[in-house]
Amino acid sequence: xxxxxxxxxTVEREVYRGEADFLAxxxxxxxxxxxxxxxxxxxxxxxxxxRIQLGERTDEVFVSGGFMEVQPDMVxxxxxxAERAADVDEAAALEAERNAKALVExxxxxxxxxxAEAELAIASARIAWLRKKKKH
Amino acid sequence: MASAKEIRGQIKAIQNTGKITKAMxxxxxxxxxxxxxxxxxxxxxxxxxxxxxxxxxxxxxxxxHPFITPRDEVKRIGLIVIxxxxxLCGGLNTNAMKxxxxxxxxxxxxxxVMNIGRRGGMFMRRCNVPIIGSVENINDxxxxxxxxxxxxxxxxxxxxxxxxxxxxxxxxxxxxxxQMPVASRLMPCPMPEEETHGxxxxxxxxxxxxxxxxxxxxxxxxxxxxxxxxxxxxxEHSARMVAMKAATDNAKSIVRDLRIxxxxxxxxxxTQEIAEICSGAAASA
Numbered sequence: 001x002x003x004x005x006x007x008x009x010t011v012e013r014e015v016y017r018g019e020a021d022f023l024a025x026x027x028x029x030x031x032x033x034x035x036x037x038x039x040x041x042x043x044x045x046x047x048x049x050x051r052i053q054l055g056e057r058t059d060e061v062f063v064s065g066g067f068m069e070v071q072p073d074m075v076x077x078x079x080x081x082a083e084r085a086a087d088v089d090e091a092a093a094l095e096a097e098r099n100a101k102a103l104v105e106x107x108x109x110x111x112x113x114x115x116a117e118a119e120l121a122i123a124s125a126r127i128a129w130l131r132k133k134k135k136h
Numbered sequence: 137m138a139s140a141k142e143i144r145g146q147i148k149a150i151q152n153t154g155k156i157t158k159a160m161x162x163x164x165x166x167x168x169x170x171x172x173x174x175x176x177x178x179x180x181x182x183x184x185x186x187x188x189x190x191x192x193x194x195x196x197x198x199x200x201h202p203f204i205t206p207r208d209e210v211k212r213i214g215l216i217v218i219x220x221x222x223x224l225c226g227g228l229n230t231n232a233m234k235x236x237x238x239x240x241x242x243x244x245x246x247x248x249v250m251n252i253g254r255r256g257g258m259f260m261r262r263c264n265v266p267i268i269g270s271v272e273n274i275n276d277x278x279x280x281x282x283x284x285x286x287x288x289x290x291x292x293x294x295x296x297x298x299x300x301x302x303x304x305x306x307x308x309x310x311x312x313x314x315q316m317p318v319a320s321r322l323m324p325c326p327m328p329e330e331e332t333h334g335x336x337x338x339x340x341x342x343x344x345x346x347x348x349x350x351x352x353x354x355x356x357x358x359x360x361x362x363x364x365x366x367x368x369x370x371x372e373h374s375a376r377m378v379a380m381k382a383a384t385d386n387a388k389s390i391v392r393d394l395r396i397x398x399x400x401x402x403x404x405x406x407t408q409e410i411a412e413i414c415s416g417a418a419a420s421a
Contacts, residue, residue, distance in 0.1 A: 010181060
């Protein structure tokens with residue numbers, strides 16, 4: 001079966017590079033499943049899980065937004081921030097959520113509030129993902 | 137000639153300075169390795185986004201964003217100057233500032249400056265150029281959050297039409313001995329080299345082309361600036377390492393010269409003393 005090349009990167013580092021025969025990405029309006037030889041697609045991503053499958057193996061990467069470009073043989077994910085499943089520490093995620101909540105509650109000005117809400121959404125998404133992971 | 141005691145004091149002082157510069161050299165060397173690694177780590181994203189944008193330009197999207205459309209008349213330009221926060225790094229900032237001045241002089245119109253790094257800000261204030269955005273004290277491992285503010289200011293002014301072009305000046309890391317100041321145009325975006333596959337095609341956009349393109353171009357510009365900041369950090373540490381090495385070597389050679397002078401002075405004092413004793417003995421005999 002055909003495979004496609006995957007590159008997942010944030011501005012700071014390369015998170016994942018390799019081949020895959022299936023990719024599921026969290027698009028803003030629903031999950032997107034990509035198979036090799038997909039037609040060119042440019043999608044905005046929301047915070048959630050990126051599943052990369054190659055044969056029996058599945059790799060998971062948490063992204064908190066960004067963009068994905070799909071070419072027939074190549075998928076480039078430009079994530080705003082991304083973590084491999086093994087990197088995410090639940091304690092750290094909970095801490096981030098607490099901080100974000102505190103910021104929303106103390107609300108200082110419009111811009112701060114918008115930023116805090118965005119942070120809170122990401123932190124909650126990350127925790128939900130970790131919980132789901134644990135049940136399996 | 138200075139007395140032996142004075143020279144001894146001088147030797148001590150210069151030796152201490154040498155120790156400090158030696159320590160700074162070693163600190164800079166270790167920071168340089170980290171900074172270089174960070175530049176390499178960040179390359180994947182830069183390459184990815186460059187490829188995506190190049191593809192995008194070929195795809196002839198129906199929506200033309202102001203970030204990629206050059207304006208007919210340029211009335212005012214913006215300049216983002218990336219420099220270091222601290223000195224003691226040789227001619228690095230001086231060379232970058234020369235480049236910045238060159239850019240400012242090459243256009244006939246007025247300019248606003250945004251600075252990333254304290255040195256550039258100080259220089260531009262002395263030149264009486266209006267500064268509209270500034271971020272200082274960048275972490276040794278820079279993060280995107282730190283520079284976003286300045287980039288936002290640049291984009292806002294550009295979109296509002298207060299600036300018609302935005303340029304970027306920073307030092308590029310060539311190797312440990314060589315850093316090159318570079319200037320490039322940030323907005324309207326310089327387009328990556330196109331290799332045409334021919335034929336008309338376009339992407340599917342999700343949710344729609346406007347939102348995707350806007351977000352992507354914004355990130356492209358941000359990543360260009362971020363790359364500049366990382367490169368500049370690597371330059372800063374390597375330039376500092378080289379400068380401190382030169383200072384340590386200088387301190388050593390001054391100490392060597394002073395030591396000879398000191399020995400001569402001591403010798404002269406002894407000779408004189410013996411001569412005095414001898415002549416005293418001769419007189420009393």
